[in-house]
Amino acid sequence: MSAMFVLGLTGSIGMGKSTVAGMFRDLGVPVHDADAEVHRLYGEGGAAVAPVAALHPEAVVDGAVDRRILSSKVVGDETAMRRLETVVHPLVQRAETAFLAEAFSARSGLAILEIPLLLETGADLRCDAVAVVSAPAEVQKARVLARPEMNEAKFMKILSRQIGDGEKRRRAHFVIDTGAALPVTAKQVEDVVLALAGRPGSAYARQMGDGHGAAA
Numbered sequence: 001m002s003a004m005f006v007l008g009l010t011g012s013i014g015m016g017k018s019t020v021a022g023m024f025r026d027l028g029v030p031v032h033d034a035d036a037e038v039h040r041l042y043g044e045g046g047a048a049v050a051p052v053a054a055l056h057p058e059a060v061v062d063g064a065v066d067r068r069i070l071s072s073k074v075v076g077d078e079t080a081m082r083r084l085e086t087v088v089h090p091l092v093q094r095a096e097t098a099f100l101a102e103a104f105s106a107r108s109g110l111a112i113l114e115i116p117l118l119l120e121t122g123a124d125l126r127c128d129a130v131a132v133v134s135a136p137a138e139v140q141k142a143r144v145l146a147r148p149e150m151n152e153a154k155f156m157k158i159l160s161r162q163i164g165d166g167e168k169r170r171r172a173h174f175v176i177d178t179g180a181a182l183p184v185t186a187k188q189v190e191d192v193v194l195a196l197a198g199r200p201g202s203a204y205a206r207q208m209g210d211g212h213g214a215a216a
């Protein structure tokens with residue numbers, strides 16, 4: 001088998017990352033969801049609970065991080081958000097490495113890293129190519145504002161910390177349109193999988209050091 005290809009999947013808030021990740025999974029492609037990992041890390045017994053408690057004791061309730069409280073402490077406070085990221089991102093990356101090793105052992109030809117801040121954090125350097133999900137701004141806004149606990153001010157604050165959709169699209173190898181009907185998007189996901197079938201990647205081998213992760 002040739003070396004596993006690592007595809008980074010990203011997009012701004014509400015653009016449809018999770019939905020598209022589900023479509024890749026339906027095609028049998030393993031996906032690591034950084035957001036879901038953060039949820040695990042914040043849950044009871046999660047590795048981020050103690051370090052978050054050290055930063056924001058009031059945000060830990062019954063042994064787990066309360067995201068609503070944590071959100072009120074960090075969204076809009078750049079210093080607090082950065083401090084939180086310094087704690088959380090290395091833990092997410094540790095889980096990601098374990099996921100890639102497992103996908104590689106399972107002889108998967110393609111593995112996906114779904115990371116909201118892929119381009120912002122330089123995680124794209126750990127990928128062979130980048131896919132961006134994108135929809136018109138008004139569609140994005142309507143989707144996000146329909147969520148509970150969301151309002152326009154919070155939406156704007158989150159957006160301001162993310163690279164704009166236009167730049168994301170420019171930096172993408174694949175743009176997946178999530179503004180249309182779901183089956184249209186699903187077809188584009190299929191096309192990406194077909195385009196990458198049999199394409200050897202080098203990102204995983206690079207991460208693991210010479211001699212690992214290459215042809216097996």
Ligand SMILES: CC(C)(COP(=O)(O)OP(=O)(O)OC[C@H]1O[C@@H](n2cnc3c(N)ncnc32)[C@H](O)[C@@H]1O)[C@@H](O)C(=O)NCCC(=O)NCCS
Nearest residue numbers: 012013014034035038067070071085088092116117158161
């Ligand atoms: C701030 C927190 C508590 C808000 O939690 P909440 O459940 O309300 O929102 P959720 O996590 O679903 O995020 C909503 C949107 O904000 C975006 N977002 C999340 N963290 C960040 C961040 N650090 N910078 C910019 N955007 C962010 C997400 O991509 C998503 O589009 C939470 O997002 C968090 O702990 N973030 C820090 C960890 C992180 O960077 N996660 C993102 C990728 S690993």
Ligand SMILES: Nc1ncnc2c1ncn2[C@@H]1O[C@H](COP(=O)(O)OP(=O)(O)OP(=O)(O)O)[C@@H](O)[C@H]1O
Nearest residue numbers: 012013014015016017018019178179180181182185
């Ligand atoms: N063609 C489409 N592709 C993707 N999502 C779509 C499409 N049409 C409608 N939607 C809806 O848009 C919403 C996208 O939300 P989703 O949680 O997938 O976005 P996200 O980018 O993961 O969000 P976040 O950045 O907040 O984590 C879902 O409710 C989904 O059903």
